[in-house]
Amino acid sequence: MPAFVIVEVDIHDQEMYDAYKKLTPESIADFGGKFVIRGNPVHVLEGTWDHDRFVMLEFKDKETAEKWYYSEKYTKAREIRSKAASAKFFIIEI
Numbered sequence: 001m002p003a004f005v006i007v008e009v010d011i012h013d014q015e016m017y018d019a020y021k022k023l024t025p026e027s028i029a030d031f032g033g034k035f036v037i038r039g040n041p042v043h044v045l046e047g048t049w050d051h052d053r054f055v056m057l058e059f060k061d062k063e064t065a066e067k068w069y070y071s072e073k074y075t076k077a078r079e080i081r082s083k084a085a086s087a088k089f090f091i092i093e094i
């Protein structure tokens with residue numbers, strides 16, 4: 001069953017975050033994942049949105065999404081991101 005990784009990001013260091021963005025596509029592709037949404041503007045219809053960036057990734061299933069998140073390649077990218085931004089990651093299965 002497909003799984004989506006949803007990410008809310010607040011960027012503190014744009015230059016370092018740009019370095020992180022260069023590393024993530026290959027790590028995602030290695031696990032057959034793809035970007036569905038990557039930083040598009042969020043237009044609020046109801047409630048509030050107070051984050052800098054929204055990202056949605058699609059993987060074939062939850063297990064693959066978790067393997068990607070904990071992979072060596074993404075762990076290196078995640079270490080850079082943690083210095084450049086704060087983020088919340090969620091997995092949703094459909």
